[in-house]
Every structure is written in structure tokens, then in C-alpha cells.
Amino acid sequence: MNPITAKKPADMKKSSKLTRVFLLKLELRSHPNLLCVVRGAMEPLMDTLGFSQEHNRAIIRAVDEAVSNVMRHSYQGRPDQPIEIYCNRVRRETEGEIEQGVEILLFDCGPAVDTTKITPRPLDEVRPGGLGLHIIRGSMDTVQYKRAGRLNRLQLIKFKRASQGDCGSAEEKPS
Amino acid sequence: MKISARRVETSTILDVSGNIDMSNSPEVRKALLTEIRQKGVSRVLLNLTGVAYIDSSGVASLVEGLKASRDAGSRFVLFGLNDSAREVLKISRLLKLFEVYDTETQAMAS
Numbered sequence: 088m089n090p091i092t093a094k095k096p097a098d099m100k101k102s103s104k105l106t107r108v109f110l111l112k113l114e115l116r117s118h119p120n121l122l123c124v125v126r127g128a129m130e131p132l133m134d135t136l137g138f139s140q141e142h143n144r145a146i147i148r149a150v151d152e153a154v155s156n157v158m159r160h161s162y163q164g165r166p167d168q169p170i171e172i173y174c175n176r177v178r179r180e181t182e183g184e185i186e187q188g189v190e191i192l193l194f195d196c197g198p199a200v201d202t203t204k205i206t207p208r209p210l211d212e213v214r215p216g217g218l219g220l221h222i223i224r225g226s227m228d229t230v231q232y233k234r235a236g237r238l239n240r241l242q243l244i245k246f247k248r249a250s251q252g253d254c255g256s257a258e259e260k261p262s
Numbered sequence: 263m264k265i266s267a268r269r270v271e272t273s274t275i276l277d278v279s280g281n282i283d284m285s286n287s288p289e290v291r292k293a294l295l296t297e298i299r300q301k302g303v304s305r306v307l308l309n310l311t312g313v314a315y316i317d318s319s320g321v322a323s324l325v326e327g328l329k330a331s332r333d334a335g336s337r338f339v340l341f342g343l344n345d346s347a348r349e350v351l352k353i354s355r356l357l358k359l360f361e362v363y364d365t366e367t368q369a370m371a372s
Binding site for chain 1: 281283284285315317319320321322345346349350353354
């Protein structure tokens with residue numbers, strides 16, 4: 088099974104319709120010095136959405152690793168290439184239960200990713216490198232790659248758990 | 263990110279502050295390998311108290327330090343990890359491989 092598309096919510100098989108509300112768009116160049124800027128933008132946004140500190144860290148980690156992968160692999164370290172990040176508030180109803188969360192979409196103009204060649208390495212091997220995909224998949228509920236025309240599109244979704252309360256403040260208090 | 267070395271008895275403590283990501287993780291790697299391979303220090307302690315964030319490239323540098331210390335027959339110790347650093351090591355299933363302590367005092371006493 089494809090390692091990128093394999094990660095889906097455990098209950099994805101249930102009937103659920105995802106609705107989106109646009110929150111934020113970031114456009115940046117593929118320079119590693121901008122990673123801290125991306126992280127800096129994510130943290131208050133996820134706070135605003137009401138994610139727990141633990142989930143906030145998980146989302147920041149996944150986005151940072153995903154953008155790093157674009158810089159390193161898609162653009163081969165070239166620092167002047169475009170990356171776009173969209174953040175949407177998402178909501179779905181699954182068997183009468185409403186879940187809210189955040190969707191992050193990353194777009195880059197690199198060559199199409201051969202997903203058959205992206206295999207997370209076994210974690211029992213103690214060696215550096217190859218951990219990014221593990222970290223992304225371990226941090227998010229949905230991780231899905233697809234080629235969208237001439238762009239690479241990576242979708243990351245994190246849902247709040249029921250015990251975390253409401254996360255509608257960003258939509259209800261537009262800036 | 264800033265990194266500095268201080269000698270305490272027979273050990274070297276590397277104090278790191280800031281975030282460790284792909285923009286600067288090679289500096290951490292270089293500092294670790296300099297102490298372990300070139301200087302042959304018997305115990306290297308990495309102080310992560312001032313590190314708010316560490317990504318997979320930073321973790322890779324730590325793994326390189328660990329492997330180098332094993333090859334050299336020395337010790338590589340981490341202390342002062344925050345929740346974020348612990349989580350990334352845990353997800354990578356690496357946390358148990360490292361000697362990890364909460365404080366410098368505990369690490370030095372180990």
C-alpha cells in the first residue's frame with residue numbers, strides 16, 4: 088500500500104462529509120530559514136482553533152516536516168522555489184457526531200512524487216535520516232498526497248477529539 | 263540557534279539554544295562529532311534546556327552523535343528536553359535509545 092495515501096482516519100470508512108472554511112494562506116520561498124516563520128504562524132492559529140498544546144505541537148511538527156520535505160526532496164535544496172500553504176477549518180459529521188479540526192494543504196511546483204519510492208524506513212534501524220514521514224504520519228489523522236495538475240498537493244488533517252470542546256472561534260471572530 | 267561548549271571535569275557540555283531544524287542541524291552535528299571523534303571526549307552531554315523545537319534533521323544529528331559515541335566507546339547524554347523534543351524522539355522510537363536526564367545535575371551524576 089502506498090505509504091503516503093495509507094494514513095487515513097480510522098473511521099474514514101464511515102459516511103462522512105467534510106466541510107471547509109478558509110482561514111489562512113501562506114506563500115513562501117523554499118528557503119530553510121523560513122521554516123521558523125511557518126511554525127510561528129501555525130502555533131497561534133492552532134491556539135485560536137482551540138487545539139490542545141499536545142495537538143498544537145503535533146500539527147506544527149507535521150507541517151514543518153512536510154515543508155522541509157518539499158525543500159529537500161521536491162526542490163532538491165533550491166531555496167527560491169514557491170510553496171503555498173492553505174489552512175482550512177474543517178468539520179465533518181460521522182454517524183451523527185460532529186468533529187472539527189484543521190486541514191492544511193501544501194502545494195509545490197516540483198516534479199511529481201513517485202509515491203512507490205517513498206517508503207518509511209523501519210524504525211528499528213538506528214540510523215539518521217528517513218524519519219520525516221514517520222513523524223508526519225504519527226502526528227496527523229490524515230496524510231494524503233496527490234498530483235494536482237502541475238502541482239504536488241499534500242493534505243494534512245487533524246481533528247479535535249470530543250473532549251477538547253469547540254474550535255469555532257476563528258470563524259466566529261474574523262479579523 | 264546558538265551552540266557553545268564548556269568543559270566540566272572530564273566531560274563536555276554542549277549548550278544549545280533556539281530551534282533545531284534543517285536550516286541549522288548540520289551545526290549541531292558538527293559540534294557533536296568534533297567533541298566525540300576529534301577531541302575524543304569520554305562523555306558528551308547535550309543541554310537542550312533552551313531548545314524549543316527540534317525536527318527530524320535535528321534528531322538525525324542526535325542519532326549520528328549516538329552512533330559516533332558508541333563507535334568511540336564514549337557516552338552521549340541528553341538533558342533538559344521539553345515536551346516537544348520528547349515527543350519527536352518518542353514518535354521516532356528513539357527515546358529509549360538515548361541516556362536522557364531532566365537536569366544537568368542528574369546528567370553529571372550519572
